[in-house]
Amino acid sequence: MTLSSAPGKVYLFGEHAVVYGEPAVPCAIERRARVEATQRDDGRLRVNAEDLSLDGFTVEYGATADSRPDVDVPESLVTAATQYVDGAIEQVRAVTGEDDAGFDVTIESDIPLGAGLGSSAAVVVAAIDAATRELGVTLEPEELAERAYQTESQVQEGQASRADTFCSATGGAVRVEGDDCRSLEAPDLPIVIGFDGGAGDTGRLVAGVRSLREEYDFAADTVEAIGDIVRNGEDALADGDVEEIGRLMDFNHGLLSALGVSSRSLDTMVWAARDAGAHGAKLTGAGGGGCIVALDPTEETETGLSFTPGCEDAFRAELAETGVKRLE
Numbered sequence: 131m132t133l134s135s136a137p138g139k140v141y142l143f144g145e146h147a148v149v150y151g152e153p154a155v156p157c158a159i160e161r162r163a164r165v166e167a168t169q170r171d172d173g174r175l176r177v178n179a180e181d182l183s184l185d186g187f188t189v190e191y192g193a194t195a196d197s198r199p200d201v202d203v204p205e206s207l208v209t210a211a212t213q214y215v216d217g218a219i220e221q222v223r224a225v226t227g228e229d230d231a232g233f234d235v236t237i238e239s240d241i242p243l244g245a246g247l248g249s250s251a252a253v254v255v256a257a258i259d260a261a262t263r264e265l266g267v268t269l270e271p272e273e274l275a276e277r278a279y280q281t282e283s284q285v286q287e288g289q290a291s292r293a294d295t296f297c298s299a300t301g302g303a304v305r306v307e308g309d310d311c312r313s314l315e316a317p318d319l320p321i322v323i324g325f326d327g328g329a330g331d332t333g334r335l336v337a338g339v340r341s342l343r344e345e346y347d348f349a350a351d352t353v354e355a356i357g358d359i360v361r362n363g364e365d366a367l368a369d370g371d372v373e374e375i376g377r378l379m380d381f382n383h384g385l386l387s388a389l390g391v392s393s394r395s396l397d398t399m400v401w402a403a404r405d406a407g408a409h410g411a412k413l414t415g416a417g418g419g420g421c422i423v424a425l426d427p428t429e430e431t432e433t434g435l436s437f438t439p440g441c442e443d444a445f446r447a448e449l450a451e452t453g454v455k456r457l458e
């Protein structure tokens with residue numbers, strides 16, 4: 131049996147635009163997905179994902195595409211639930227050359243699903259790491275990130291960046307532009323997260339931005355302008371200028387909102403954070419619902435958010451210095 135964990139992330143700048151080759155700066159946070167893998171000798175995959183619904187459920191199915199999951203929940207939920215883990219195991223089989231390898235996989239996660247904190251990337255990174263090690267192969271973080279990216283890309287129908295998976299595999303703050311992925315020196319940031327209890331579908335939100343961008347030149351310009359914000363943000367990060375970082379996050383949120391990926395509750399939380407005196411606030415990740423990220427060294431934003439109708443949870447997040455962790 132092997133056990134690996136990988137962190138979630140927030141985007142300081144650049145989600146969505148990063149899919150079209152603009153740079154982005156995500157930052158890993160100490161909220162983790164833990165994946166345990168044990169090899170089976172019958173070639174089947176059995177996934178136990180307690181956090182996927184309130185009750186949790188176990189899915190057991192074979193190595194072939196037509197074998198039906200043994201679970202009593204709607205088909206769409208099963209598909210949404212299993213596609214990232216399926217894709218991860220496919221990568222494990224490809225990288226190890228063990229096409230018939232089967233696994234019992236158990237997932238436990240502190241990262242809310244579909245909320246912009248990179249639960250999919252964390253689960254995929256931890257799953258590939260645990261299952262490859264179970265077969266005696268240990269991947270370097272870069273190779274692990276690349277394999278995890280292939281999985282996200284497949285699930286998001288070819289429309290994914292390397293940002294979430296690279297950040298989760300390596301930890302810390304990173305800069306991703308196309309296939310150029312590197313670690314960044316970042317100041318210790320006072321990150322506060324607000325969560326509306328909801329979720330957005332990454333694939334659908336990415337598709338929405340893509341069609342806007344194809345239809346309107348000004349939407350394509352908006353995507354490019356997000357790239358300009360990121361470049362300015364890198365300078366502000368290098369200078370440790372938290373006020374400027376916050377101002378740029380505010381601007382970034384406005385452009386994401388223009389691209390149609392915010393929501394009433396995300397906007398409400400962003401304004402609550404600003405009213406509480408945060409340096410800046412924006413949605414994080416794909417949007418549609420889920421989380422915002424704000425910067426505030428005082429307690430005010432966390433307190434303000436916790437009294438904001440529509441905000442289900444407000445908490446401080448620490449930077450995760452380490453990406454994937456090999457626990458057993």
Ligand SMILES: Nc1ncnc2c1ncn2[C@@H]1O[C@H](COP(=O)(O)OP(=O)(O)OP(=O)(O)O)[C@@H](O)[C@H]1O
Pocket residue numbers: 163179180181182210211212213214215237238239242243244245246247248249250251253294330331332333414415416417
């Ligand atoms: N604890 C978990 N157990 C099993 N699968 C999970 C778990 N957490 C996430 N997943 C998988 O990831 C999917 C959610 O990924 P999605 O990309 O939509 O959201 P996210 O990664 O949380 O947010 P974002 O991509 O915006 O940062 C779930 O539908 C499920 O397939």
Ligand SMILES: C[C@@](O)(CCO)CC(=O)[O-]
Pocket residue numbers: 144145146147148149246248286289290291292293294332336415416
């Ligand atoms: C919306 C997006 O930019 C981030 C999702 O966390 C999609 C991606 O980069 O693959």
Ligand SMILES: [Mg+2]
Pocket residue numbers: 248249250251294332
């Ligand atoms: Mg995701």
